[in-house]
Amino acid sequence: MYLAKNGRVIWNKANGIDNSPIIQYHERKSISNERTFGKDTTDIAKLKTSIAAMSDNLAYLLRKGNKLTSCITVKLRYSDFNTYTKQVKIPYTAADHLLTPKVMEIFDRLYDKRLLVRLVGVRFSALAGGNYQINLFDDTVKTANLYQAMDVLRNRYGSRSVIRANTFGAKTIGDSFNPFNGEPPTVLAHRTQ
């Protein structure tokens, strides 16, 4: 007998034996979006457009699935394939106007090397079910209504039917699928910015 109990598990797995029950539904733990560019770039405007679009779109998906996030991660891969991430904890939210500025701030801190960028990505994790709560102090009903109206439009005409002007350049970010239905995300065959 080697490796005690774990040895037995490994042996079983090696022989295709696994008695654990099948779980039909898998609760989604995080949602993310990332993009590898066709050509490495240092174009800050383009990079920022991309991640803003990602952030906005992910926030919409959160609201659609009645989720809130409390952890933002930004991911950056340089042209030498070294990959860096940075994450921060925030109070639970699903509002673009809180998430996106935070994402941009993290990105500014993360992109400190003088190198071309190959990939950028945004991930929201530490999810919890629930609806967005209006902040007692600085939010108005107006904001809440705005989100509601935008989301109604999106639900009806597609996620890119209403977008912020600063994400206009990122044409292919923001496909509309439901990440919380337990199905694996669809992967596009060709993605170009």
Next chain:
Amino acid sequence: MLLNNHSYYSLRYGTFSEKELLRLAQEAGYTSLALTDINNTSACLNFIRLAPQYGIKPIVGIDFRNGAQQLYVGIAQSNQGFQALNGFLSHHSHHKKKLPELAPELENVVFIYPFEQLLLIEKTTLKPYEYVGVNLRDFKKIRFSTLYAQQNKFVLLQAVTFRNKRDFNVHRLLRAVGKSTLLSKLDVDDQAFGDEFMMPLDSLKQRLEAYPFLISNTQKLMEECEIYFDFSDNRPPQNKKTYTGSKAQDTALILQKCKEMLPYRYDKVTPQIEARIKKELDLIQQQHYVPFFLINWDIVNYAKHKGYYHVGRGSGANSIIAYILGITDVDPIDLDLYFERFMNLYRANPPDFDIDFSWRDREDVTRYIFDTFGKEGQVSLLATYNTFQHKGAVRELGKVFGLPKHEIDLLSSGKYNPQALDQYAKLVHQYAQHLNGMPNHLSIHAGGVLVSERPMHYFSATNLPPKGFPTTQFDMHIAEDVGLYKYDILGQRGLGKIKDALGIIKVNRPEAPEVDIHHVKPLLEDKRINKMVSEAKCIGCFYVESPAMRMLLKKLEVNSYLGLVAASSIIRPGVAKSGMMREYILRHKDPERRKKAHPVMWELMADTYGVMVYQEDVIKVAHHFAGLSLGESDVLRRGMSGKFRSREEFQLVKDKFISNCRTKGYTDQLTLEVWNQVESFAGYAFAKGHSASYAVESYQSLYLKCYYPLEYMVAVLNNGGGYYRAETYIHEARMLGATIYPPCVNHSNGLTVIKGSTIYLGFHFLSGLDTKTILAIIAEREQRGPYRSLDDFLERVHISAESLDVLIRVKAFQFTGINKRELLWDGYYKLNHQPKTIFQEPLFKVKAQQFEFPKLPTSALEEAFDQIELLGFSLINPFMLLKEELAVHLQVSDMPKNVGKRITLYGYLITTKTTSTTNKKRMNFGTFIDRSGNWIDTVHFPPVVARYPFRGKGIYQLTGLVVDEFGFLSIEVSEMNRLAYVEDVRFAV
């Protein structure tokens, strides 16, 4: 009309030279122009010097900025104003203070605030010396400002930074380099506006039509500015005018000192000596060089008083006064040094004295000069401009575009296909060419010190580099133009070696007689030393240890001081290149050949067989052979060293040289031959006095090496080696009979020590050991005696496991007699079971647990690999590391009987030298040692270099022809292979 113009001395901002600026202004029709570089005055003097040539009245000032934010532009209304501006800027840069938002009131200075900046700081009242600067973009706003009421204060402040769009791009790149950021991340606020071009005067006036007061105000302001420096040929020197305070006293002092010190130098004063002294003194007084000599004398005196060694060299070493005053140590009468070289009436600048000190002492000497002569800021170091070179520019630009490292490496290596480059690489390549030659940053000139009569700020603002001595912002050429002549205070390692060796001898050989190393006469005539020179056994000795010098000494069979003096100059590139080195050797060997020399040349340079060897020979030849005047000859000499300002003047002298020769009736062939010789000197040759000074130092070190070889080698090791790696000197010491031990905790110091003939290497060879630990080991040992065992050491010294590992593995505990593997086990165990901090010595010694170890043998090979890892080289013969034992083979001693034959030798690579042949191909010279430790010299011609390149350290099999050139044997390699070492036994399974 233009008050805010930038040259590229606005470092990492501006895009063209001050000369180009003047050209542009002339083209655009301006007649006066202000140069205002950003926090910098490097270009000011040259701007003032050149402006009249372009018909422009120069005005200078400083564009004061914090970062890229323009605070105000200071314009000097007079020389005093310029000085005040420099003082203001320097004060802030020295103390690393931010510039204040409000400019101070300075005499003869006006400050122009940019309009926007005034709004920003909400400044509405203007003092008499303050103005509002408006640029073309501000026009739409100024009418609405409350400031508009003070119309008489409005001037045009339109910057000029670029010539064209490309310059603007270059500017943006420079800014990104300066801020070390990506081009795409560069803030708009950090760049200049894209409209900062030089606009023709007419169109500028058109643009200003609606604001006539701007034109008149600006013109008035510019008319009130007047700055003047004398750059003419008979400009007054700006150096410190007197040493004692008055000219008469100075003269009295130099006469008195000469009289006092004359007997020390000459037992008997011949009429010849007297005449020379008188001639020099007269000229020195006439040319007002008295303070120059006295200050040098004072510096040297201070050094002597502190026990520092020095060597005075340079053309000043030809002077008898310098010899008498002790600035130099070579006797110009004895050596027949040409007086006109160092000084004549037609030479504008004083002779140069380069005074060398030990690299350890130089800083203190510099400090002394600052303290003594610079109480009011009259002393400063000189700057040099570090310019962008292609490789560096590619590197910087690659980073700005965000290229990954391997691509930058490829681009800067230049080994790529230009067609295959991508967009970024193309841009990098393209703009690197534009950056080429632009100043990148200022650094310090190697040894120049300026001692001026006026405070240095009269000429330039100063920076304060890390060493802590104020440094001008211009370089030596401009200093000379304005009449500031530098004192050269240099550091070298040779003097440190001599001084250290004497100290070591005192300790290690107390019975040795006291040596006065400065009493050189007996050294120069010492038979043993001269024999050593002729055999070229000079490894470690100053200036004579390089392979090239070894070769020359052997070829010339140099066995005297004078021979060495000549050799020191012949080895210089100029002489060697023109083929005169070969001619010299030929004439030296064959008296018949000497007759080939032209009679005039022979007469001028009989002691060097009619071959030009020294720098003064250029003057002699030009003066006597070609009949040029001494002044013209000096132009020639300066031209040779690339120090001339005007190529035309040089060309004139060249033409005159040739036409004079024709009238004298020399054949064209002869004239051209001599001219080519003169030209090939190209400033490389030494003045004879300079050579002679070097040769004295060579002899001092040769003396030490001859009589105290081991002590001297230790001194060499402790002064950072020399031409070769430390390993070579250790090898040399071993060949001279030393026993070499690796660093030992009970014997070694930070530096290498010698006890009898045993050398313990210093801890400084161990890169894995930090200085703190080294000091702790030594301090503890000196306080409470040697360490008795590893346990004892661990109790007394607090040491990290890594450091202990290094010490044990390099055998620093050899004295315990215990195998190092056992020590490693023991040491690691005990370190792991020891409390981390020890505040005081424990009252009772607890006996540490002892273990029985199994036999853990170590082999010599393992030892060697540990040494290579820790010291960088092995202490055993590298031939022992060969994978395959060599068959019986030839040695260096077999070379003489194989001259002209092809043989195979095996050699451990010491050093290589790369040169290019006349058709730009690479060829190498190699130096190896054979198994028994003798030197092999090799020549590798281009085809061989291409086929058998050097592959790093190691042992090579060398096959080639043995060539005897003037008695010097070398191998013309035709085949070379590096032999494999055994596998590292420590990791072998």
